[in-house]
Amino acid sequence: MSLQGFRREVRAWLAANLDPALRGAGGPGREHEAFPERLAWCRRLAAAGWTCLAWPEAHGGRGAPLAAQVVFHEEYARADAPARVDHIGETLxxxxxxxxxxxxxxxxxxxxxxxxxxxxxxxYSEPGAGSDLAAVSTRARPDGDEWVLDGQKIWTSLAHVADWCFVLARTGPPPEGASRHSGLSYLLVPMRQPGVTVRPxxxxxxxxxxxxxxxxxxxxASDMVVGEVGQGWRVAMGTLAFERGASTIGQQIGFRRELDGVIALARETGAARDPVIRERIxxxxxxxxxxxxxxxxTLDGAPSxxxxxxxxLLWSGWHRSLxxxxxxxxxxxxxxxxxxAGELDRWQRLFLFSRADTIYGGSDEIQKNxxxxxxLGLPR
Incomplete structure (x- = not known):
């Protein structure tokens, strides 16, 4: 099928299946909106074969080329379809x-x-290990055929609804002369058990x-380590590299919708007559x-x-400025x-939540380093 044909297929399916009441629901700062309905929507997408487009067919995906993935995320964003609740599982x-x-x-x-x-x-993040992820102090020790975890994670998005968590934990000290990145392991941990407490x-x-x-x-369980024990840093960095993907194009379509909204607002309030505002727009x-x-x-190649x-660095600064x-x-x-009730409108919510854009997911300072x-090959 041509890309144009695929685009028509995606557009037609969304038009026929998307509940107008869900348009624009959810997203950063608004994940509480219509969560059960959005979960049901994601399962409907899955049943129709619209999840995991990039995964190989052997693993339950569609093996779609990058161009087709971009088309899907563009059409999804243009339809104002709700924010996905399954993105951490599918994309990370x-x-x-x-x-x-x-x-x-x-x-x-x-x-x-x-x-x-x-x-x-x-x-990943902890109170004493945010941007400096190698400083994590959560520990996992072997106990028979299981790992036992003790420690704390913070800024854990959607932990209150998650069934599983992928955890970077220290399973042993770094070998002599090795960096702090050694001795860390990447574990898959069930969230619904007595030893896990989630505090909003x-x-x-x-x-x-x-x-x-x-x-x-x-x-x-002892077999819930991804990669080799003590070599979890490589796996953790691989996860972060996968975080960028074709879905970021859909994110940018959403940004464009927000920018269009700001432009319309500027015309409505008269701010568009201000030459400084016009230049900033x-x-x-x-x-x-x-x-x-x-x-x-950058998407046209192996993730790095x-x-x-x-x-x-680019999108977080842009969005905060918006x-x-x-x-x-x-x-x-x-x-x-x-x-x-002191409710916020969409622009106040955008302003307040976007203050965190340059911090979460890796602060600007760390990205620049x-x-x-x-x-650039500069010295540390």
């Missing part, structure tokens, strides 16, 4: 298991991810999609165009942490909450 865990997992692990987990029957969260973190927006997760004697349009071109260029760092622009377009009205040392 699944590709990691395909690349590094054992056949047994692949058979156990990939079908549940593809069918959206099991949801996942990411156990209230955000600036008033929501709680991030969580603290406490492991207090939590257990997982023009810069935002150019910046988004550059981001799209760069992303398409360096490329992922550049893309993260939130600031929205507030300036609103003017004084942007400082007022709505109604007796990666680019400096690994791309």
């Amino acid at each position: 865990v699944g590709p990691t298991l395909i690349a590094f997992g054992t056949p047994e692990q692949q058979r156990r987990f990939l079908p549940g991810i593809a069918a959206v029957e099991e949801l996942w969260c990411q156990g 973190i209230r955000q600036l927006t008033g929501d709680s999609e991030f969580n603290e997760v406490f492991f207090d004697g939590a257990r997982t 023009a810069r935002a349009w150019v910046g988004l165009s550059v981001l799209r071109s760069h992303t398409l260029r 942490s360096q490329d992922a760092s550049v893309v993260k 939130g600031e622009l929205a507030m300036d377009v609103l003017g004084a009205a942007g400082t007022l909450a709505r109604g007796d 990666i680019i400096a040392t690994r791309v």
Whole structure:
């Protein structure tokens, strides 16, 4: 089928199946919106074969080429379809298991991810190990045919609804003369057990999609290590490299919709008559165009942490600036909450949540260090 034919197929299916009540629901800062309905929607996508497009057919995917993946995510975003609740499983865990997992692990987990029957969260950051991920102190010790975990993770997105968590934990000290990155292992841990406690973190927006997760004697089977014991850093970095993908194009379509909304708002409020605002809108349009071109260029090849760092640096700064622009377009009205409950409108929520864009998923400082040392060859 041609790309044009595939685009028509995607567009027609979304038009026939998407409930208008779900349009625009969910996403960063709004993960609480219509969660059960969005979960049912994702399972409907799975049943129709629209999940895991990039996975090989042998692992339950469609083996779709990059161009087809881009088309799907473009049409999904243009239809204003709801934010997916299964993205951590499909875009992070699944590709990691395909690349590094054992056949047994692949058979156990990939079908549940593809069918959206099991949801996942990411156990990386800790109170003392955010950007410096190698400093994690969560430990896992062997006990018979199981691992026993003790420690704490933080900023764990969707942990309160997840069935499983992939956890970077220290399973032994680094060998003499080796870096701190040795001695870490990548474990798959069930969330619904007595040794796991999830505590929501209230955000600036008033929501709680991030969580603290406490492991207090939590257990997982001894064969739930992805890759070799003590060599989890390589697997963890592979997961981060998989985080960039064709879905980032869909994210950028969503950004374009937000920018169009800000432009319409500027016309409505009269801010568009301000030459400074007009210049900032023009810069935002150019910046988004550059981001799209760069992303398409870097997607055409094997994923690398360096490329992922550049893309993260570009989109996070752009999106945070858009939130600031929205507030300036609103003017004084942007400082007022709505109604007796103090509800936020979409622009206030965008501004508040996007303050974190340059921090979560790897802070700007860390991304710049990666680019400096690994791309430019500068000394540490």
